[in-house]
Amino acid sequence: MNKKGILEDFRKKYGKDFVKAYTAVKRKRVMKVIYKDAQQVFWIVYSPYRRRFHLVVSDLFCTCRDFYLNVVLRKKRDYCYHILARKLAEMTGMYETRYLDEKTLQRFIIELYINLKYID
Ligand SMILES: [Zn+2]
Numbered sequence: 001m002n003k004k005g006i007l008e009d010f011r012k013k014y015g016k017d018f019v020k021a022y023t024a025v026k027r028k029r030v031m032k033v034i035y036k037d038a039q040q041v042f043w044i045v046y047s048p049y050r051r052r053f054h055l056v057v058s059d060l061f062c063t064c065r066d067f068y069l070n071v072v073l074r075k076k077r078d079y080c081y082h083i084l085a086r087k088l089a090e091m092t093g094m095y096e097t098r099y100l101d102e103k104t105l106q107r108f109i110i111e112l113y114i115n116l117k118y119i120d
Pocket residue numbers: 054062063064065066067080081082083
């Protein structure tokens with residue numbers, strides 16, 4: 001499926017949540033991080049409202065409050081908009097990739113949680 005088709009599919013399926021997710025993707029707030037030493041992949045999505053990064057693992061987990069409340073506790077949905085944004089970014093190829101090793105991973109995590117560095 002081409003990019004336009006993917007976007008249309010998401011729009012139909014997720015409505016308002018699609019708009020939030022797509023905005024995050026368009027504004028380059030979604031980043032794929034590859035930790036080379038362990039061959040692990042995780043994604044981060046920057047949330048400008050809370051000025052915070054969220055860690056997203058596949059379609060399964062996000063560190064945001066919405067995921068905890070509405071997915072884990074209330075079981076209202078099986079995703080938050082960060083998970084949608086990650087999925088959309090991956091399917092459309094609209095993301096940047098950052099490669100880290102043991103040394104740079106530590107610094108990267110410190111930047112994320114202490115300095116709240118914005119991805120630009
Ligand atoms: Zn989330």
